[in-house]
Amino acid sequence: MSRSRSTRKISDALAAAQVTLKAIQASTDAFPPLKSVASTVIVFFQLSEKLKSNKKGCKHIAERSAQLVRDIWRQTKDFGVALPAEVEESVLQIEKLFKEITTFFEGLKRENLFQRLARQDENKSRVEEYGRLLTEAMDQFSINLQLSIHRLSVEFAEVERMRHADVLANSQMSESERMQLLTQILAKSGNVHMEKHAAIAFFF
Incomplete structure (x- = not known):
């Protein structure tokens, strides 16, 4: 009974993971390569069900891949379809890795009994x-992601500094008043920058 309940929980979790992946796949807000990797992980689940060797390990790979995609989606959905360059590069590398895993899974599916026995240790090592x-x-x-958030916060602070400097340059303030206000603005920008750093450090 306990085993049956445990199996049902695992099955429900896998079903929920696939629902999330399909939602990402269908989302108009998702970055295209992320939609691609979501589609690939769905294929992982489908292939893992058809394997006759290393099935448990391959299912685990599919589950971890699904979690990775969900984590990426959760942390990047506010960016929309245009991700920062650093984050985009990471997703593209993950997409490349997933294609390699797909090829491996498909190879396992094609193996006959003799090949499965001969490659058992090799395939286990590859799964690991x-x-x-x-x-x-x-x-x-x-x-x-952390680097991109840091870069964007620095760029935002610089834009704000330049905007305020432009306003001050065209104001009727005296030179000393402008310098005093500019110093206050720079100090405020620095505090905002430090707060963002602290938030990033806490998050990661």
């Missing part, structure tokens, strides 16, 4: 390696 690569891919994505 893909697990490691997924972890690295998510770590790199997180780093690039």
Whole structure:
């Protein structure tokens, strides 16, 4: 009974993951390569059901891939279809990794009994390696996301500084008054920048 309940929970979790992936796939707000990787993970689930070797490990790869895509979607959906360059590069690298995993899964599906026995250890090692690569891919994505947020905050602060400087240059204030106000603006921009850094550090 307990095993049946556990199996049902796993099945429900997988079904929920696939629903989320299909929602990302259909979203008009999702970055196209992210929609592509969501579609690929759906294929992972489909292929893993048809495998006769390393089925458990491959299902785990599919589950981890789904979680990775959901995490990326959660952290980037506010950007819309245009992601920062650093984040876009990470997603493109993940897309490349997923294509490689798809090829591996398809190869497993085509194996006959003799090939499955002969390649058992090799295939197990490759499954473990893909697990490691997924972890690295998510770590790199997180780093690039943090870098992009930092860059965007710096660019925003600079735009604000230039805007205020332009206003001051055309104002009727005295030179000393302009310098005093500009110093206050720069100090405020610096505080905002530090607050964003603190928020990023807390988040990651």
